[in-house]
Amino acid sequence: DVRHLQGFDHHEQVWLGRDTARGLTAIVSVHTTVLGPALGGTRIWPHTSFESGIIDALRLSRGMTFKSAIAGLPLGGGKAVIIADAKTEKTPAMLEAYAEMLNTLQGQYITAEDVGMTLADADFLAERAPNVSGTTKGGSGNPSPFTAEGTFVGLKAALRHRTGSDDLAGVRVAVQGLGSVGWSLCQKLHTEGAVLTVCDLDAVRTARAAETFGATVVSGDAIIAADVDIFAPCALGGILSADTIPLLKAKIVAGAANNQLATAEDGQRLVTRGILYAPDYVINAGGVINVAAEMGDGGYDVATVTPRVARIADTLSAIFQRADSEGRTTDAVAEAMAREIVEAARK
Ligand code: NAD
Structure with a gap:
């Protein structure tokens, strides 16, 4: 059916x-x-x-069409x-x-x-099929460090757009999920002086974050309403909804989780509350940018990946500016940009 x-x-x-x-x-x-x-x-x-x-x-x-198109990948x-x-x-x-x-x-x-x-x-x-990327044998391997780096530069671009500075010293960031991406993001944020609040279902991970980063540990429910400047969802999809958006104290949402908006209306709900949202498939494209590097001539070369991941910051800045000037949500602008890229190629 x-x-x-x-x-x-x-x-x-x-x-x-x-x-x-x-x-x-x-x-x-x-x-x-x-x-x-x-x-x-x-x-x-x-x-x-x-x-x-x-x-x-x-x-x-x-979503993968949008993600690769926006990241400028031939995929x-x-x-x-x-x-x-x-x-x-x-x-x-x-x-x-x-x-x-x-x-x-x-x-x-x-x-x-x-x-x-x-x-x-x-x-x-x-070993059994063609067209399997991201393998450890001759492939690009674990994408998470690149996803974390893209999320980090994207988060800083959002902070710069909002405040005019991307200095993280003393900036309060809540990170939901301390897995491959969330942990690596915390390391980068901590290195630049951000003050961390974290949560995870895994108590070992939260205890380690408290010890390593001096992070404040809160429960899964409390992270949404944490008194912070930036909320970085790095666990679940659907985390931004009619129920959770009214609870947010953060003025920026910038994290790696896929499908963060529960519904299309939630982008507008964030705007109404004055919250800047970094569209998920733009900010978390570091992993696919890394995998795509396998497909270039001469095979995978990590040196080509880093500058491409860094460009996520410029792409997000362009989306934020266009959203401001057109009075649209950032996710609507990102989707429009992706569709424009695909349509131009189709023509
Ligand atoms: P992961 O499985 O390594 O980590 C997820 C973490 O979130 C785990 O520590 C888990 O315990 C925690 N978690 C799960 N439910 C939770 C909850 N309700 N509250 C708090 N913590 C919870 O995953 P990952 O690779 O770090 O990816 C994180 C997110 O980023 C996912 O949404 C994923 O789809 C997205 N993403 C990841 C990549 C990548 O390269 N790994 C790329 C693009 C997008």
């Missing part, structure tokens, strides 16, 4: 793969290949229905969703079946690691 998919963007291709014996139900979605081959990770997630898996794949692949948008619980249902047999599916796609989709998939899984797939 695809009735509730009406109203979605046109997507070039969607493949469904099923191997019940080996526990695979997979959806590969290619939103567009106008700018280049469709790249995006494979997410392993226990969706409760096939429809919600498809909707997830469609949204995520469209289209794709994404795959395997419907399974990565902790209990991910098996070598399932990944083998998925590799066979990738083999049938004739190179139209380039995959990488995403939620539920590890670098070891990417290596496993790469």
Whole structure:
């Protein structure tokens, strides 16, 4: 039943793969290949229905088109969703079946690691299928340090736009999630003198943050309302909603989490409260910029990545300025810019 998919963007291709014996139900979605081959990770997630898996794949692949277009990469948008619980249902047999599916796609989709998939899984797939990026063997490896660096320079661009200075000394930042990206972001913020408030479900991580950065630890619920200048979501999607936005004390939201706005209206809710929002797929593009470097002539060279990640700051500054001058939300401006880039290439 695809009735509730009406109203979605046109997507070039969607493949469904099923191997019940080996526990695979997979959806590969290619939103567009106008700018280049469709790249995006494979997410392993226990969706409760096939429809919600498809909707997830469609949204995520469209998001990858926007992310790569805005980052100036010669890549289209794709994404795959395997419907399974990565902790209990991910098996070598399932990944083998998925590799066979990738083999049938004739190179139209380039995959990488995403939620539920590890670098070891990417290596496993790469031994069996083409177009697996972000592997540790000859690939670009862990994207998180680059995502963190992009988020850091993007956060500073937001601070500069808001206050005229990007000096972080004494600036109060709340970081939600101390995983690969959040921890690395905290290190950078701490080095430049920011005062940190943090939360994580993992008490070991929060204790380490208190010890290492002198961070104040708060509960998951309290981080939204923390008395800070900047809120940096680095854990969950959907964190900015009609329920949470009224609680924010921060005047800037700049973090790495994907899909931060629960609904399209939440961008306007932030503007109404005078909060500057750095669109998630712009500020967190460091990882895809790193993966894309694998595809240049001569193979992966980390030296080409750093200056490209640094440009996230300029891109965000341009979005902030355009949002001000056009009286639009930053997420609306980012999407318009991405669509303009794709349409110009299509023409
Ligand atoms: P991760 O899994 O390493 O870390 C996530 C952390 O968030 C974990 O420590 C987890 O315990 C914590 N967490 C989960 N739910 C929480 C909650 N309710 N409250 C507080 N903490 C919670 O993930 P990551 O790679 O650091 O990615 C973080 C976010 O950034 C995700 O939304 C991811 O999609 C996004 N992102 C990551 C990359 C990348 O390169 N890793 C790239 C783009 C976007």
